[in-house]
Amino acid sequence: MTPVGLPHYLVLSALLFSLGLLGVVLRRNLLIVFISLELMLNAANIALVASARFLNRIGGQEMVFVVIAVAAAEVAVGLALLAALYRQRPTVQSNDLDALKF
């Protein structure tokens, strides 16, 4: 077995990203869509940190900082939107939110 290198981490990142994408596309529960989004962001973070390590650039790790901050902001705003929506209409199923459907 070859020693673990950059390709191993990139393949793991690709698998995790696809898993998250599957959740975003397939699930109708908005909470689980958010959870899948977090999974996708983490997959990107793995790729960034692995690239930083194996290409010897610290910039990849700084980028992960920014991604984590953006993810935290995204979760806060998204969940606040969800709570505000829930007050209007008590559902978290994306199928039931069809007020803008023509």
Added chain:
Amino acid sequence: MQDLLFYVFAAVALIAGFLAVANPFSRNPLASALFLAVALVAVSGLFVLLHAFFLGAVQILIYAGAVMVLFLFVIMLLDLREEQKRRARKVAAGLASALALALAALISAAALAGGGPADPPALEGGARALGRALFTDFLLPFEIVAVLLVAAMVGVVWLSRKEAA
């Protein structure tokens, strides 16, 4: 030893990630959130394996700590009724799975074709190195993140007003 740890963390992250996205045993969002926490801790372990020690700590603090608390708080706040069994959308599920698998295969093929240096240079991601880079070369992204966080905070406070429309 490190290679073994990589495979352990990778397996934990993938299995917990799968259970978070599509749990065959429970439709409860709480279970998904807790499995996401497991996956996040495994990713933090991977960061430590990659010598990104500070990011590993930040991952636990911010993600497994703050973000998960936010998730669990909102899930419990919404007090969802038991989700009725939706009719299974077999065709859509199969199609989406095939597409996701194709995407994973495509990225993996690109990654494997690229190869890369097998012997990693010694890049250490301790707090000192990261902080020095953050406040010199990466000062502008740092400031942008600060503005973003303030904007997000103001937006969330506004959205969560009692009479928010």
